[in-house]
Amino acid sequence: MGLSDSTAIAGTVPESRRSLAARLRVIFMRSESLRGYALLSPTLIVMLLGMCLPFALMVAMSFWTQRGFDIDISFSLTNYGSAISSPIYEALLMRSLAISGTCAIVTVLLSYPMAYYVAFHVHRRKMLWIILMTLPFWTSYLLRIFAWKIVLGWNGVINSGLKSLGIIDQPLEFLLYSPTAVVITLVHAWAAFAILPIYVSLEKIDRSLLEAAADLGDGPVQRFLRVTLPLSLPGVIAAMLLIFVPTVGDYVTPALVGGPDGIMIANMIQAQFGKVNNWPMGATLAIVMMIVLTIIAVVYIWLTRKLAEWIS
Amino acid sequence: MSDVGYIRRHNRPLYFFALFYLAFLYIPVLFLPLFSFNDAIYVAFPIKGFTTAWYEQMLTNEPMHAALVNSLKVGAASSAIATMLGIFGAKAVTKYRIKGEKPVVSVIMLPLVIPGIILGVALLILLSRIGVTLSLYTVTLGHILICVPFSMATLMARFEGFDKSMEEASADLGDNVWWTFWRVTLPLVAPGVIASLLLCFTISFDEFIMAFFLAGTEPTLPIFIYGQLRFPQKLPSVLALGACILVVSFVVVFVSQWLQRRDDPAAQGLGN
Amino acid sequence: MNGNDAYIRIEKVSKHFGDVAAVDNVEFNISGGEFFSLLGASGCGKTTLLRMLAGFETPTMGEIYIDGAAITGVPPHQRPTNMVFQNYAIFPHLDVRRNTAYGLRTEKLDKAESNRRVDEALEMVKLQGFGDRKSTELSGGQRQRVALARALIRRPKVLLLDEPLGALDKKLREEMQLELRALQQSLGITFIFVTHDQEEAMTLSDRVAVMSGGKVLQIAAPKEIYNRPVSVEVADFIGQMNFVDASVTDLADGQALIDTAGLGQIKARATEFAHKGANIVVAVRPEKLTLSKDRPAGEGNAVQGVISTAAYLGDRSHFYVTVAGTDKPIAVAAQESDMSDGQSLGADSAVWLSWSDEAVVLLNRA
The missing domain is CATH 2.40.50.100 (RNA polymerase II/Efflux pump adaptor protein, barrel-sandwich hybrid domain)
Incomplete structure (x- = not known):
């Protein structure tokens, strides 16, 4: 038995006497992580392949150059050079960030009281309220944008309504085809992304904390500022990011309601893959946008963490 | 409501704000069905009169039907596959303590925070470089990627409260993992699975941004609609279609949300 | 080894969760037909040991033999053991009859035989006529009986019971103790019973293993443990x-x-x-x-x-x-x-x- 002593970790039966399959099975059953990953593997592999391969190739393509109808696949920084030097890209990116930032802030400001109301003042049929608040989100994005086109348009609901009421003579032109229209439409479209995280963080607050604060002499306003608001901040922070990041990459809303002044960076990216037909430039712009978004997200998360530490 | 404590008493301004908010959410959307019955080409006030002409036009619109069928196919395939992958993933992370679970789950959830255009163009580049012709299959692939996070999130919430001993009892009584899944796990998580299928289907059915890049010659419904928006004379017919989609997706989502949240104490208010 | 003396052999078994040794180098035998209790406070490793017998946990070290065969690596569904779970784990989507019959799938019986076995099992736990009850409409005591019938219908050689009486009130618990003991004696199979209630272990068992911190402190008949505890810890825990x-x-x-x-x-x-x-x-x-x-x-x-x-x-x-x-x-x-x-x-x-x-x-x- 001397030889098998070193391997006999499973008691008196030496491992060498078991079949290989049985030994593998024991190893497999001992490791929870291994079993977990085995079960997770189909999902993980699909998602990794589905994201990593395209991203890797997109990064590669961003260093290629378009020559007429052909793509030159030798390494070149030309695209990045023009992305940085050309003022149009910078202007579009800055405008996109401004529009999305405004949109994120406005959505959160509007949604917070709503989430607060449902979390604290709705006692029966809460589920119904939650579904009501999130339902429009699940209906066609395109149709919702189109609905705002009807509402804001030159002959739209607001203008024709106001005109028939005699309040205005001329249609209000700033409504449609402007950055304002983009912000309004996006706020409407992404409301659910603010409502849900804020609601969840509010709902999680232990009600006895509020009673304790009241007991310790805080009025409603102080209670809100000193207990409710700090405890719901994680939801607010998450909501801002969840809205800001995807909206920067939206090109449908600006295309339909933005007009020339409401065009965003994603429209430019889309154009590169469409009528401009300069895919490498499109890939470069997409990557620049991703990098900028990642930096903003990381700084934002870092700042909010610092802020949270500073408060507590 | 005598059981409402001091902290939870009514707040009238907040109540009106909530109503205003719901109005903001719903009124614009409700203009679609309203104008779909309006007897005028131009979508503007005042309302001219009642007609069902646009619906009749819609019924005979062959390209629209083709696009609808395409969307149904893509939606069915991507929701089924995404839900299957979601079941694997959600089961794995809720059943086992996995080393590095957080980063792994974050990777799977990544499509939630990546702008659709990025995923769309990246996939487009890959597919065109390896010579895959764009088709409904490529759209389905893209939709699977964005549906899996939703499916996982839905199912994880459902599996979280799953009593592990149910599966252990089944194994103890002689069933292997597949039989256990079929006889115990699936019946117990069925509401979550149905909710996931419905949500994924809705997402895929409405998805435009990625489909725009990945669809070949066969358009899905959103792409078809986008194409129609440029022609004012076709708008009312699109409105009729939109109204129909609206009604159907309201019903579908309502049912799926209801299924998903029915047993969720957090959604029903712990205080009750 | 002659079969009946050491029907179950637990040899140098340890189970680690991360750095924590839930079960620490445990070694003892259990005879065929014995009512054996694992007694200890929560976290002493008794449930982990039971779950290793059932196959839900795999020993980090050591080996368990049932009837002479090493069972590490044998999945739960192929083991000659059945378990009564602490929360009973009654399938909520199946009625009493289908819960009870659950384990008969692998035996591929015809309808009549399967029905006969279910009736027999239900009778054994005094639940005749409850077959059509929904499992969500059962009382605690009835759930416990269904769990018992469901495990016994497979005619296991070893029945594992994880604090099965913990959720019942005192009177019902005492009643069930008597029934369990009678059932074990009439079936003649090995019962391994996990409990933190020393009185319960004393009343029911042929032998008791007192556990603490993953180790077995003493294994003996209840009377001996009571009268001749081997350590202050055992003496303090028992009465x-x-x-x-x-x-x-x-x-x-x-x-x-x-x-x-x-x-x-x-x-x-x-x-x-x-x-x-x-x-x-x-x-x-x-x-x-x-x-x-x-x-x-x-x-x-x-x-x-x-x-x-x-x-x-x-x-x-x-x-x-x-x-x-x-x-x-x-x-x-x-x-x-x-x-x-x-x-x-x-x-x-x-x-x-x-x-x-x-x-x-x-x-x-x-």
Whole structure:
């Protein structure tokens, strides 16, 4: 038995006497992580392949150059050079960030009281309220944008309504085809992304904390500022990011309601893959946008963490 | 409501704000069905009169039907596959303590925070470089990627409260993992699975941004609609279609949300 | 090994969760047809050990044999064991009959035979006629019975029970204890029973393994564990016991002469650690002490004290007696019948404590 002593970790039966399959099975059953990953593997592999391969190739393509109808696949920084030097890209990116930032802030400001109301003042049929608040989100994005086109348009609901009421003579032109229209439409479209995280963080607050604060002499306003608001901040922070990041990459809303002044960076990216037909430039712009978004997200998360530490 | 404590008493301004908010959410959307019955080409006030002409036009619109069928196919395939992958993933992370679970789950959830255009163009580049012709299959692939996070999130919430001993009892009584899944796990998580299928289907059915890049010659419904928006004379017919989609997706989502949240104490208010 | 003596062999089994050893190098045998209890406080490793027998946990080290076969690596569904879960794990989507019949799938019986087996199992647990009940409409006791029927229908060689009575109220629990014991005796199969309730383990078992911190402290018949605990820890866990520091002054004829802190010079059966000069602990059960107003006649052990607390509990009385030299009052339990002058023994009464040599257990000082 001397030889098998070193391997006999499973008691008196030496491992060498078991079949290989049985030994593998024991190893497999001992490791929870291994079993977990085995079960997770189909999902993980699909998602990794589905994201990593395209991203890797997109990064590669961003260093290629378009020559007429052909793509030159030798390494070149030309695209990045023009992305940085050309003022149009910078202007579009800055405008996109401004529009999305405004949109994120406005959505959160509007949604917070709503989430607060449902979390604290709705006692029966809460589920119904939650579904009501999130339902429009699940209906066609395109149709919702189109609905705002009807509402804001030159002959739209607001203008024709106001005109028939005699309040205005001329249609209000700033409504449609402007950055304002983009912000309004996006706020409407992404409301659910603010409502849900804020609601969840509010709902999680232990009600006895509020009673304790009241007991310790805080009025409603102080209670809100000193207990409710700090405890719901994680939801607010998450909501801002969840809205800001995807909206920067939206090109449908600006295309339909933005007009020339409401065009965003994603429209430019889309154009590169469409009528401009300069895919490498499109890939470069997409990557620049991703990098900028990642930096903003990381700084934002870092700042909010610092802020949270500073408060507590 | 005598059981409402001091902290939870009514707040009238907040109540009106909530109503205003719901109005903001719903009124614009409700203009679609309203104008779909309006007897005028131009979508503007005042309302001219009642007609069902646009619906009749819609019924005979062959390209629209083709696009609808395409969307149904893509939606069915991507929701089924995404839900299957979601079941694997959600089961794995809720059943086992996995080393590095957080980063792994974050990777799977990544499509939630990546702008659709990025995923769309990246996939487009890959597919065109390896010579895959764009088709409904490529759209389905893209939709699977964005549906899996939703499916996982839905199912994880459902599996979280799953009593592990149910599966252990089944194994103890002689069933292997597949039989256990079929006889115990699936019946117990069925509401979550149905909710996931419905949500994924809705997402895929409405998805435009990625489909725009990945669809070949066969358009899905959103792409078809986008194409129609440029022609004012076709708008009312699109409105009729939109109204129909609206009604159907309201019903579908309502049912799926209801299924998903029915047993969720957090959604029903712990205080009750 | 002859089969019946060691039907289950647990050899040097350990289970680690991360750095924590839930079960730490445990080794013992369980006979065929034995009612065996794993007793310990929560977190002592008893449930982990049971789950390793069922196949839900795999030992980090060591091996378990059932009927001579190593079972590490054998998945739960192929083991000759069945389990009654702590929360019963009754499938909520199946009625009582389908819950009970669940394990018959693998036996591929025809309808009539399968029905007969279900009826038989339901009868065994006294649930005849409950087959069509929804499992969500059952009381705690009924759920427990369904769980039992469901496990027994597969005719396991070993039935594992994970605190099956923990969720029941006291009266129902005592009723079920009797039934379980009767069931085990009529079936003649091995029951392995996990519990934290020492009284329950004592009532039911042929043998009890007392566990703590992942280790087995003592394995013995209930009576022996009660009367001859091997350590302060076991003695303390099983019922109440008085501990008094002591040292061995002399050894003669298998008897040890012991000098105690407060109980005077006593004699007791010597143990292997009770060598001359050893610091030990003397342990006495409260009910092995006798109280009296006057010094008992004869040469027996006796010491004087003052009652600090007296509690009348109906069939018996509890006293705490302060004795000079001990750091804690001595607990005494007296049966009503033993106490001729019991009524007059109130707080502050001066009394005599007496006991026989056999009542004293010598324990190693921890």
